[in-house]
Amino acid sequence: MAEVKDGKLVGTKGDKGNPDSQGFLCVRGQNAHQVIDNPKRLLRPKIRKQRGVDEWRDASWEEALQLIADNIKDATGERTGIWIGHGTFTLGGAASNQLAGRFASLLGCHNWSPSMICWGLGAFGIGLTGTLTTSTKEDMSANSELIVLWGASFTSQPNTARHIVQARKRGARIITIDIRKSEAASQSDEVYLIRPGTDAALALSMMNVIIREELYDEDFVRDHTVGFDALCEHVTPYTPEWAAEITGIDADRIVALARTYASTKAAMILLGGSSMHKGDNTWAAARAVSCLPGLTGSLGVAGGGMGPRHG
Known part of the structure; x- marks a missing residue:
């Protein structure tokens, strides 16, 4: 909601009547009004004087558009x-x-x-499995029995935080997977500290355990997925012992995590919107993680599936 004084926008605040936010507004939203009439806001194009040097000159729209068009023609x-x-x-x-x-x-x-680089690669990977977003924050707070915060933090997803707290008060189990002890870890029952860039290895080893111990939902896999046999063959070499060397997480803890996740139908994974998606092939890590609810049949279950990646 906009706060106006003497015809000028002076502030923004949350709408308490909104069923989702209930009046909560993140730091970016609270400061959105500063974009308007900001003295540092660029009002005309600037062209870099020399490649590799942070020096710029003012340019007209005509010159800037012509420069863009000429370079596109040269590259095409x-x-x-x-x-x-x-x-x-x-x-x-x-x-x-x-x-x-x-x-x-x-x-x-x-x-x-x-898309923005902070989450575009993750969205691409998850989209390949058809699980871009299957559940909501409200569903999570009301129905989830297990919530896995995979790189998700209360800083990047502040509106999600209060839903996590509500779910925990209701008795939901919270697990955090992150490269550091984030503020979300303080609200978690278990914390798995993982080496940066090794999320795919953890997800593959979890699938190895779930398939090897026959913890997957056979009916769901048969009726609603494709490529199961190929997946079984693919994850065979990715044992918990293999993943332990890569991720820094003990093999027995990986096995326990896989068993806990697979045995909880109303299990929701919240994949961090801006966490693992800033490196080479990070879309593949998101894709691997999003295969997990398809294996266990938590998709379409109240409180299960893949949760919201922003907010």
Whole structure:
């Protein structure tokens, strides 16, 4: 909600009538009004004077657009690659993204994305399994029996924090997987400290345990998934002992985590929106993690599946 004084926007505050936020507003939202009339806001294009040097000069819109067009023409046909439409999220952002996608298609780009780098790769990986978001914060707080905060923190997902607290008061078990003891760890029953960039190894070894010990939901796998036999073959060498050397988590703890997760139907994984998705092939780690609810059949179950990645 906007706070206006003498015709000027002076502040923003949460809407207590909103069923989701109930008036909560993150730090970014609380300071959103500062974007308007900010003296540091760029109002005209700037062109870098020299590559590798942080020196810029003012330019007209005509010059800037012509420079962009000329460089696109030079690149087209030689190294057509990923078109990033980052920055199109304004009012009517969905329409802007569609136009950016159409523009990329006309240029012949192989790939394009309007997403932010902090979560775009994760969304791509999860999207490949069809589990981009299967559950809500409200479902989690009301129904989840086990919540796995996989790289999710209360700093990057502050609105989720109060739902976690509510779920814990109700008796839900909380497990945190992170590279550090985050503020979420203080609200957790167990904490697994993992080496950076090794999330895929942990997920693969958990699948190894679940399949080897036949803890998977046979009916769900048969009726609602594809490629199970190939997955079984793929994860066979990825034992807990193998993963322990890579992740820094003891093999027996990996086995215990896999058993706990597989034996709890209303188990929800909250994959951090900005955690593991900033390195090479990090989309593959998100994809591996999102295979877990498909194996255990927690998709479509109240309190189960993959939870919200932002908020």
